[in-house]
Amino acid sequence: GAVVSQHPSRVICKSGTSVKIECRSLDFQATTMFWYRQFPKQSLMLMATSNEGSKATYEQGVEKDKFLINHASLTLSTLTVTSAHPEDSSFYICSAKGGLAVNQETQYFGPGTRLLVL
Amino acid sequence: QQQVKQSPQSLIVQKGGISIINCAYENTAFDYFPWYQQFPGKGPALLIAIRPDVSEKKEGRFTISFNKSAKQFSLHIMDSQPGDSATYFCAASKRQAGTALIFGKGTTLSVSS
Numbered sequence: 079g080a081v082v083s084q085h086p087s088r089v090i091c092k093s094g095t096s097v098k099i100e101c102r103s104l105d106f107q108a109t110t111m112f113w114y115r116q117f118p119k120q121s122l123m124l125m126a127t128s129n130e131g132s133k134a135t136y137e138q139g140v141e142k143d144k145f146l147i148n149h150a151s152l153t154l155s156t157l158t159v160t161s162a163h164p165e166d167s168s169f170y171i172c173s174a175k176g177g178l179a180v181n182q183e184t185q186y187f188g189p190g191t192r193l194l195v196l
Numbered sequence: 197q198q199q200v201k202q203s204p205q206s207l208i209v210q211k212g213g214i215s216i217i218n219c220a221y222e223n224t225a226f227d228y229f230p231w232y233q234q235f236p237g238k239g240p241a242l243l244i245a246i247r248p249d250v251s252e253k254k255e256g257r258f259t260i261s262f263n264k265s266a267k268q269f270s271l272h273i274m275d276s277q278p279g280d281s282a283t284y285f286c287a288a289s290k291r292q293a294g295t296a297l298i299f300g301k302g303t304t305l306s307v308s309s
Contacts, residue, residue: 084239110294121285121301122240129294171239176293183228183291187239 079105080180084172084188091162092196099157099191101172107152109176112185113145116169128155152177162195169193200288202300209307215273217303219286222267226288230297231260231271234283243284244271247291276307 081104091097101111110129114122126147128134134147144166146158155174159166169192173185180186201220209215221229230245246253246260246269253260259272273280283304287297 082239112296119304121299124296124298127294127296169237173297182293183289184230184242184245185289185297187232187241189239190237192237 080184080186081105082172082174082186082188084170084191086191087189088192088194090194090196093163094161096158096160097162097193099159099170099172099193101155101157101174101188103153103174103177103186106174106180107177108174108186109152110174111149111155112173112175113147113155113157114171114173116171116190118169122171125157159193162193164195167193167195200286200298200300202286202303204303205301206304207306209276209305211276211278211307211309213276213307215276215280215305215307216270217284217286217305218268218270219288219300220266220268221288223288224267225290226298228289228291229260229262229269230287231258232285232287232299234285234302240285273305276305278307278309281305281307 083102085100113125125140126134126136128149136142149155171190173187175185231243232240234240244255244258257274262269283302285302286300289297
């Protein structure tokens with residue numbers, strides 16, 4: 079149980095285009111979803127926290143107009159990287175927390191999405 | 197206040213040896229301390245977690261030791277195996293709903309056979 083999926087697993091796009099990444103909690107309803115970014119050989123840096131039906135809370139330094147987060151349901155959150163540039167190339171990882179039938183304090187992570195912007 | 201400091205950055209251990217990774221936190225409001233294991237190109241997976249009312253927790257070959265007064269906690273991997281070679285992250289958060297994990301910088305463990 080407590081499986082989180084991400085789609086796509088990897089994406090290559092041209093500079094200036096927008097890319098959407100989906101995060102789904104497959105077997106539980108998550109009250110909160112988080113988006114992290116990880117550069118090679120570095121730690122996970124929290125980008126934003128989102129609750130279903132509410133606006134996401136972005137961490138300091140994260141451009142909310144560039145990284146659009148939509149949390150449409152208790153099982154789906156999307157991250158859209160708008161007007162992507164090469165410096166946005168990274169590993170994006172979502173996680174889900176809370177809800178019934180899972181450990182309330184555990185953050186369950188997805189497998190990540192590798193974004194390469196050319 | 198929000199930092200979690202992790203050491204060492206990298207660790208090489210012989211097969212069968214004990215791997216020890218240490219973390220320290222600053223925010224006394226944190227009350228949940230997990231360890232995650234991450235393989236290259238994959239998302240992190242929860243290994244083991246502890247709350248501050250317990251000084252030690254063991255699950256198989258993995259043990260967390262927690263020192264509340266020193267604001268430190270550590271991961272011990274007993275009988276380390278080549279399959280344990282991965283990056284390990286300590287983290288901390290509040291258990292309440294809606295709060296995110298703050299991660300340490302990670303430790304790359306290599307277990308030589």
